[in-house]
Amino acid sequence: MLSKIYNKEPTVSLYQKNINWILLSKLLKQSLLVITIIACYNVLFSFSFFNLLKSFIWASFWKLAEKLENWCQSHFKYRQLLYYFLESNKLYTETNLDGKHYISTSAIMGWKETDNKVIIKAYKQGDTYSKRLENLEIELQALLNLPLESKIVRPAIVEYHFYTSQPSRLQANQLQRTLSTGLPIDLGYGIVYNPIDCPHILLAGGTGSGKSIFISYLILEFLKRKSILYICDPKNSDLGSLSHYLGEDKVATSPNHIARIVRLTVEEMNRRYEYMRENFRYGSNFSDHGFKMTWLVFDEMGAFQASGTDKKSKEVINEVMDGIKQIILLGRQAGVFILIAAQQVNADTLNTDLRDNLGLRIALGSNSSEGYRMVFGSATPPVKQPIEVKGAGYLYMQGSGKESAEYWESPYLNPKEFDFINELQKLIN
Numbered sequence: 456m457l458s459k460i461y462n463k464e465p466t467v468s469l470y471q472k473n474i475n476w477i478l479l480s481k482l483l484k485q486s487l488l489v490i491t492i493i494a495c496y497n498v499l500f501s502f503s504f505f506n507l508l509k510s511f512i513w514a515s516f517w518k519l520a521e522k523l524e525n526w527c528q529s530h531f532k533y534r535q536l537l538y539y540f541l542e543s544n545k546l547y548t549e550t551n552l553d554g555k556h557y558i559s560t561s562a563i564m565g566w567k568e569t570d571n572k573v574i575i576k577a578y579k580q581g582d583t584y585s586k587r588l589e590n591l592e593i594e595l596q597a598l599l600n601l602p603l604e605s606k607i608v609r610p611a612i613v614e615y616h617f618y619t620s621q622p623s624r625l626q627a628n629q630l631q632r633t634l635s636t637g638l639p640i641d642l643g644y645g646i647v648y649n650p651i652d653c654p655h656i657l658l659a660g661g662t663g664s665g666k667s668i669f670i671s672y673l674i675l676e677f678l679k680r681k682s683i684l685y686i687c688d689p690k691n692s693d694l695g696s697l698s699h700y701l702g703e704d705k706v707a708t709s710p711n712h713i714a715r716i717v718r719l720t721v722e723e724m725n726r727r728y729e730y731m732r733e734n735f736r737y738g739s740n741f742s743d744h745g746f747k748m749t750w751l752v753f754d755e756m757g758a759f760q761a762s763g764t765d766k767k768s769k770e771v772i773n774e775v776m777d778g779i780k781q782i783i784l785l786g787r788q789a790g791v792f793i794l795i796a797a798q799q800v801n802a803d804t805l806n807t808d809l810r811d812n813l814g815l816r817i818a819l820g821s822n823s824s825e826g827y828r829m830v831f832g833s834a835t836p837p838v839k840q841p842i843e844v845k846g847a848g849y850l851y852m853q854g855s856g857k858e859s860a861e862y863w864e865s866p867y868l869n870p871k872e873f874d875f876i877n878e879l880q881k882l883i884n
């Protein structure tokens with residue numbers, strides 16, 4: 456009956472009598488093994504064709520029971536685990552009637568398996584368990600021995616998503632082969648980023664966390680999509696040196712030059728809006744009007760803001776920040792996007808309202824709880840797994856249906872196989 460209510464997906468509650476088919480099939484297999492051993496023993500001590508045949512038949516039954524046990528394992532595994540989970544976490548109440556115990560209330564849980572995931576569902580019924588069912592991540596991770604990928608809280612269901620086989624990291628050699636032209640960008644690990652659905656990127660991470668490598672990957676992806684690319688690198692590090700290839704007018708390192716590039720980008724955005732207003736087509740966006748994406752990559756935003764020491768330089772910084780604000784709030788429809796990278800994000804770097812308008816947010820490397828909160832706000836993951844791989848971190852994409860940021864590994868650019876400048880030159884020539 457419960458399975459009918461809940462969309463025909465399997466459910467478990469302690470109202471249902473649980474027959475432990477896994478245990479029964481295991482017992483059957485073990486019994487048949489014992490009988491088979493006795494039958495073989497018989498053959499050794501009193502050899503006859505009949506005894507040989509008997510031992511052969513018992514061995515075949517034992518093999519069949521083994522297959523049955525495997526089938527029960529895969530078919531009833533989650534049912535059995537959830538049954539145990541409800542019992543051991545006391546997600547039920549008992550009443551005593553005439554000296555007998557009856558289950559009077561029980562939480563209801565269910566599961567769904569996909570190719571690489573298992574989704575554990577907790578059904579809220581407006582009873583005393585509803586609140587508890589929203590906070591089962593620690594217990595479920597231990598039960599399944601899998602890290603939580605995401606949790607989605609809906610009005611009547613809480614979904615806990617676990618990867619049964621981890622999605623794979625994108626490799627540099629794949630990148631060289633993919634000469635994609637569509638707007639969505641494959642970020643590996645099952646994440647596909649579409650700037651139209653989810654405009655702008657915030658990338659945070661301390662020294663050595665993999666920011667520069669990931670920015671290099673994105674630059675190539677932007678260029679593959681024929682984007683107009685501007686780079687601001689106030690620290691004049693690796694990105695600043697790209698002016699040799701992209702041109703001085705596209706790459707800025709000094710505050711005045713940065714201000715000029717941001718101004719140009721905002722002007723381009725306004726021009727596009729004007730054109731789109733004059734040639735209004737309902738529901739259209741920049742690409743319907745033949746505009747390419749424009750990407751402004753702004754590295755080390757914090758360092759740039761800190762560089763304002765006198766009145767004049769502070770004015771330049773304010774002008775730049777004002778332009779960035781306009782791009783964040785208005786850029787999407789016109790196809791003008793920004794990637795902001797910073798070692799640390801705080802309220803001075805970017806206020807929380809603006810941050811929440813950056814659709815894709817990534818924190819690379821290990822961060823403090825406060826660091827995660829500054830990047831993800833209410834989407835901060837409840838449980839964080841250790842970051843042990845270079846270029847790994849947490850990622851949150853607005854509109855993905857996920858409630859919080861999830862573990863992610865940025866595309867792996869093998870330094871032995873991958874030459875960024877070589878790839879860049881191929882795309883700009």
Ligand SMILES: Nc1ncnc2c1ncn2[C@@H]1O[C@H](COP(=O)(O)OP(=O)(O)OP(=O)(O)O)[C@@H](O)[C@H]1O
Nearest residue numbers: 661662663664665666667668845846865866867868
């Ligand atoms: N995606 C990746 N693929 C391969 N190696 C990586 C990746 N990310 C990081 N690494 C390794 O980590 C090192 C540091 O990465 P990177 O230079 O991008 O860090 P960063 O955050 O930009 O640091 P900094 O701010 O000091 O420049 C790289 O030299 C590389 O060896």
